[in-house]
Amino acid sequence: MLSAIMEDYLKAIYYLQNEADDRVRTSVLAEYMDVEQPTVTSMMKKLSERDFVLYEPYRGVELTDTGVPIALEIIRHHRLLERYLTDHLEYDWAEVHDEADRLEHHISSKFADRIAEQLGQPAVDPHGDPIPTANLDVSGAKDGERLADHQVGDSVQIVRVPDTDPDLLRYLSKHGILPGTVVDVVEIAPFGMVTLDPDSGDGPVALPEEVACSISTQSLTQSSH
Amino acid sequence: MLSAIMEDYLKAIYYLQNEADDRVRTSVLAEYMDVEQPTVTSMMKKLSERDFVLYEPYRGVELTDTGVPIALEIIRHHRLLERYLTDHLEYDWAEVHDEADRLEHHISSKFADRIAEQLGQPAVDPHGDPIPTANLDVSGAKDGERLADHQVGDSVQIVRVPDTDPDLLRYLSKHGILPGTVVDVVEIAPFGMVTLDPDSGDGPVALPEEVACSISTQSLTQSSH
DNA sequence: TGAAATAATTAGATAAGGCTAAATTTATAA
DNA sequence: TTATAAATTTAGCCTTATCTAATTATTTCA
Incomplete structure (x- = not known):
């Protein structure tokens, strides 16, 4: 399907796109992902070929309608895991990020849905970030x-x-x-x-x-x- | 550290070693891992270089004292996850294996210990397989x-x-x-x-x-x- | 507007994990 | 004990994700 790494790029693009609502520059993505620029360029080509992003050389990149739900799914996994780790497994909120960052790519949607159910369909993670619903709706999130x-x-x-x-x-x-x-x-x-x-x-x-x-x-x- | 794939090889060798208590043949491991023999050979060289296995060309392979605890840790993760999925997340025992097989490589020891605690330190997984303790003891397991x-x-x-x-x-x-x-x-x-x-x-x-x-x-x- | 600075891409290498085809070693059996 | 069969390894290639060095676009500003 899609490697964990590719998922991470899509998640990063989603985040950076919302930060500065414009196409995401190679350099910004490289900085954020902690890799060199050529690595980003070659990854963008691959993601673009598979239609997850719209990539124009020298002009930056943005998620397509195919890419957005994938990013949202990973974000949902991440935030549900964070909530689950603090609420059910007694993790401190300071230490959940790394564990969630690894697991988000490996749990199934079923797993995510089950923990969401256990948690009573929480709206936000322990840091206040909104959790996309099972159908990847984020309309409930307010910017502040x-x-x-x-x-x-x-x-x-x-x-x-x-x-x-x-x-x-x-x-x-x-x-x-x-x-x-x-x-x-x-x-x-x-x-x-x-x-x-x-x-x-x-x-x-x-x-x-x-x-x-x-x-x-x-x-x-x-x-x- | 050690890739998920390498962990899988160590787990497989552990299992196959106990099945037929002898050195594990390349062909048997290839069959079990569902890869071709040369793939196994090159992996055994790498694992052997790093001292996780004892590998003698044409003679098969076995885990070293460094390799055994790594295999046991993964097995502990796997079986705890299976128990957790059935007991806390309402999975059917028929469907836990695949989810556990992925997650076993990505949860931390802390995560494993926490779910073990939640479950009351269970001795066996839903299929009756013994769960190694936190200090990787399996002496409680009986063969039957x-x-x-x-x-x-x-x-x-x-x-x-x-x-x-x-x-x-x-x-x-x-x-x-x-x-x-x-x-x-x-x-x-x-x-x-x-x-x-x-x-x-x-x-x-x-x-x-x-x-x-x-x-x-x-x-x-x-x-x- | 054109030169210098900055950003991005191309080219070519590497390491991991896999493959096929060929060579080699070990086992079997006549 | 030697020829054949079976098992294993070597050789060489592929893909993914990364890197460095070199090249090419795009900005910026004098």
Whole structure:
């Protein structure tokens, strides 16, 4: 059918396409996949030949209608596994990513559906990322605003945090910053650092700009732009 | 580390070594792995270079002390997964083999240990095959006698059934032949076919010689040889 | 607008795991 | 014990996914 590696490329293209809604450049994909550019070029040719992507040399790549559901299926597997590992197998949310990243390519749809059933058809994974339904619908997912885009004084609810860095996740949970947590924005430094006061009462936490940009939120007060 | 394919070879050698306690021939391994002989030869060179097997050209192969625990770990994964799929994810015992065969290479030891814990450290998989402990101990496993070696009139308990053929497994469970079932041997035909009467009362079942040889049992009466 | 910088592709190599055909070793049996 | 049969290995090729080095497009900016 399709190798685990090819699935990973499709997943990456899906992700990067949503990040910057434009065709995905070879260089961006190479960086993200941690391979050299020629590797990406040759892979794009293969995926393009099999109609999973639309590839125009020197112009970047995008998923076709054949490629999208494959990416979504893998994403569904990944996020269900993450949910399952934390909820049923007592994994810490910081450590689920790697295990899910391997298993996502090897579980059957049946396996995915069974754990979804066991979990009560969850809508999001432990990091707040939306889980596509069995028929690969993602319409329920809301985008949210970037934490970095709020203003001092705003009260916001955390919707999503990035899932790949275990150390960051441990740091965030230690300071009470989890999906669902309500925080007040107490300071935004000129170099972009955001200081928060979580309602858990653990005291203020400062986050560098990069992190604040990758955390997705929902406004509770209306003062944000 | 070690590819999924290499792990499969080690698992196969472990199995074949126990079947016919002698060095495993290239041809036997090729047949079992469903590849051509030269493929086996080149793989044995690689595994031998890395000290997982002892390989003597033209003389067959056997696992080293480095290779055995790797095979056992994979077998542990496989059997725990089979148990987990049937007990927690409502799989039928006939369909667990293939899913487990893929996943066994991709779950971490942690994952295996967690599901073992959830299952209460089970001793056997759904087909009656013993599950190595976390420290890869298999001393608790008893060999049992082949069903085919009993005599008419014997009352025997089913210990293990072969796990790879879904159709056979469906047939066996439909007729009440499961690990733990007690059956009476009512006939042994000259061409090896064994007829059983399971205590479940579903009436007699006939099994061809090959199947009767691959089912492992324990005597309840003492009349068997 | 044209030269320099940047991005992307082509060319050619490598390692893993598989294959077929040919050569070689071991086993069998006359 | 020697000739044939069977088993095994060698040789050489293929595909996938990767790499480096060299070439070619595309941008950028003076």
